[in-house]
Amino acid sequence: MxxxxxxxxxxxxxxxxxxxxxxxxxxxxxxxxxxxxxxxxxxxxxxxxxxxxxxxxxxxxxxxxxxxxxxxxxxxxxxxxxxxxxxxxxxxxxxxxxxxxxxxxxxxxxxxxxxxxxxxxxxxxxxxxxxxxxxxxxxxxxxxxxxxxxxxxxxxELEHATIQSELEQLKNQINPHFLLNMLNNANVLTVKAPDKASQLLIKLSDLLRYQLYDSARQRVLLTADIHFLEDFLNLEKTRRDHFTFDIETLGELNGVQVSPLLFIVFVENAVKHSLDADHPSSVRVTFGVKDNVVAFSCENTKPFYENRTVMKGGLGLTNVRRRLELLYPGQYSLITSDEANGFRVDLTLTL
Known part of the structure; x- marks a missing residue:
């Protein structure tokens, strides 16, 4: 067909x-x-x-x-x-x-x-x-x-130019937000463990290289985006004592292309809302590909204290929703849920 x-x-x-x-x-x-x-x-x-x-x-x-x-x-x-x-x-x-x-x-x-x-x-x-x-x-x-x-x-052509301009503005809004978080992480780790500062800066350099250069393309390999998320989570794990993460992939991912930096916002929010200095916290990310459909899920544990606010707003989530509407109109489904033990995001993209 x-x-x-x-x-x-x-x-x-x-x-x-x-x-x-x-x-x-x-x-x-x-x-x-x-x-x-x-x-x-x-x-x-x-x-x-x-x-x-x-x-x-x-x-x-x-x-x-x-x-x-x-x-x-x-x-x-x-x-x-x-x-x-x-x-x-x-x-x-x-x-x-x-x-x-x-x-x-x-x-x-x-x-x-x-x-x-x-x-x-x-x-x-x-x-x-x-x-x-x-x-x-x-x-x-x-x-x-x-x-x-x-x-x-x-x-x-005008609509395409307008959409491209808006997408660039959205990505430019995400970049400083993400960079600020990373610099804060680097500052904390440099004070806490100076011997790991070099390793941290190398990972941060890889993250910024991907975000500044590779993500400038209209499409990137899904495997490259997953590697970017893994580097980000490893960086987070380096600076936190009780943090673990897991990335699971299902199906054939090789050759699949998606728009860049769609998933990092969800993972960032999962990390932020799982933050607990005294108790174990974790983030679990799953990617699946079947019949030209990419299924992404991200879930995180809730902190031990009682202030459990559902993650609904925020500049990052607002921007990514708008990007999805522009890039995958009528071809995506985004569901956020507040479960008993944590927050969960499910995103499906029809390629």
Missing amino acids: DTRNRSADFRNDRLLSLLTERKYRIYRHLSLIAFMAAVLFTEKKPHDEVPHELLRFVAFFVLICLFYFNMYWMLPKLIFRHRYFAYLSWVLLLLGITLAVFIMMRSYVKPTHGNSGEEMDVSTLLPVAFMFCILLGASSAIKLFQRSIAVSKRVS
């Missing part, structure tokens, strides 16, 4: 490119001219003579001029500027000119095969007016379609 959808999307994109992109303009014009020439010149009656052929060439020239005049002057200068009455006036004027040219050319063509000439009545002029309307409608439809595609493309 996915393969068929991708093939259909590719064909649609290819067709839109052929109809709208500038690099294919010459081919579109040549195709149109060839089609109109085929309509006018392929059917040749046995008694056609030079005057009849001349009539065909004049009709061909008039139709081509009408088509392009409407497409490149009348529509941009009148319709797109909401000058509808002026456009209608031009249409009536051109129709009159077209009928006049047709009448003059028919009167120029001499009767053949003993006929006394063809009378010029409404039934003779109706096909010409009908062809005029078809040609005008076709050129208008093509130009309006191209304009619609161009406007849709501009709107899409």
Whole structure:
């Protein structure tokens, strides 16, 4: 099903490119001219003579001029500027000119095969007016379609640029928040255990390198993000005496890509809300991948004291919710729960 959808999307994109992109303009014009020439010149009656052929060439020239005049002057200068009455006036004027040219050319063509000439009545002029309307409608439809595609493309590009700008702002808000926590951790550990300061700074350097450079990509490997979380939790474990953590992975994670820094906020909150200086605390993180769905869960123990506030607010959680709405609209589920022994977050992403 996915393969068929991708093939259909590719064909649609290819067709839109052929109809709208500038690099294919010459081919579109040549195709149109060839089609109109085929309509006018392929059917040749046995008694056609030079005057009849001349009539065909004049009709061909008039139709081509009408088509392009409407497409490149009348529509941009009148319709797109909401000058509808002026456009209608031009249409009536051109129709009159077209009928006049047709009448003059028919009167120029001499009767053949003993006929006394063809009378010029409404039934003779109706096909010409009908062809005029078809040609005008076709050129208008093509130009309006191209304009619609161009406007849709501009709107899409603006929306994409807006979303990218907002995402960058959200990530920039998360970065200082995360860095401040890490520097506080480094300060505590440097005072508490100077001999471990070098190891701490190396781990902190790895964390910042990932956050500053690797996370600048639109997508990162899920395994890289998990390694980042592991480094973060190891750093936390280094500075706390009674803290443990566990990261479990289920399914085939290799090659799976996600947006960067989606999970660190939940893990940070889990660490913060499990903080207990005198009693054991732990954080358990689980990743599972099945059928293009990533399932993430993070749970932490509650501190021994009674102040057990559910973790609902905070800049980090607000930002990550907004990022999920932008990056995975309608493709994610986020549930936070306050359980008897701890807090739990469950996030599923459909890739």
